[in-house]
Amino acid sequence: MGPQSTEVETPRLAAAKIGSDVGLLLAKLHATGSLLNNKALADYGLRERSFSVLTLACSGLEPTQRELADFLSLDPSQVVSLVDDLEHRGLVKRAQGKQDRRAKIIVSTAEGRRIHNKARAGLEECERTQLATLTEDENAQLRALLKKALWG
């Protein structure tokens, strides 16, 4: 992503109609958010994406790599790298698919769950400050709207 300063910027340009373009708003919020999230996760050797993979590995849903790729909007080869990294660090394991032996199921290790719990706490705190200008209700509303936009 681009270079973000943590300073408050004067959004002179937000006056333009583009300031209401959903695509741009998403891009901007995602950009600034990613930067902060990655910073918060760095303490645990994670980034937004590896954290997402780890979260799903810890979920008990036993996702396959293909499912991870679809859900996270990543190329399958990118998932390979992410899982490689997490596996080398002993946070997740590859297990053989149950119905499909081609597929590999990603499951967390005890250590993975330990790290994940810590990282999640840090990330939640980080996101809380990011959305500090929203009330608790608005925060929940935003989540609900994003989910509905994605999955109806």
Added chain:
Amino acid sequence: MGPQSTEVETPRLAAAKIGSDVGLLLAKLHATGSLLNNKALADYGLRERSFSVLTLACSGLEPTQRELADFLSLDPSQVVSLVDDLEHRGLVKRAQGKQDRRAKIIVSTAEGRRIHNKARAGLEECERTQLATLTEDENAQLRALLKKALWG
């Protein structure tokens, strides 16, 4: 961003708590949205970013490149490329800054405004279909929440 299929995916993994993580929701909606937006803009030789620059050039706000970089969360060198491209195609012009002669103000040409109008119509139609699962009210709510999250 990653590879998106236009098919509807079964979000088995959305059940995980991560399905409520704002960071991931933003990333995912942004990813799928970008893909569709870029596809819609391709007819006009534009992409999300060059469209944003063109929009601001057409806004009458006379943005400098530095302001574009800040507002669009881009590195100044990326703005150079985007403006180069638009300028070569005769859609925008670089004008000397008024108070500051180091700065360059980006303004649209008549052709730029013509293309922009067409592209904007196409993009709006595209975003309408993307957010089809939201009601008109929810759509407006989402915009408002994103703006508030960004600028309070």
Added chain:
DNA sequence: AACAATCGTTGACTTTTTCAATGATCCGTA
């Protein structure tokens, strides 16, 4: 006048994304 800071630009460098090819496996069909 001197100095540090900022603007746009360039170029090098790293990271990320994209894509095609591969072996293993699955599934439908003859």
Added chain:
DNA sequence: TACGGATCATTGAAAAAGTCAACGATTGTT
């Protein structure tokens, strides 16, 4: 059962995007 086409994880290469430091020109400050 055996064949053929599709899907899975993986690899590696190529393309695109992002990052960063340096530069001349200009600004504002001391």
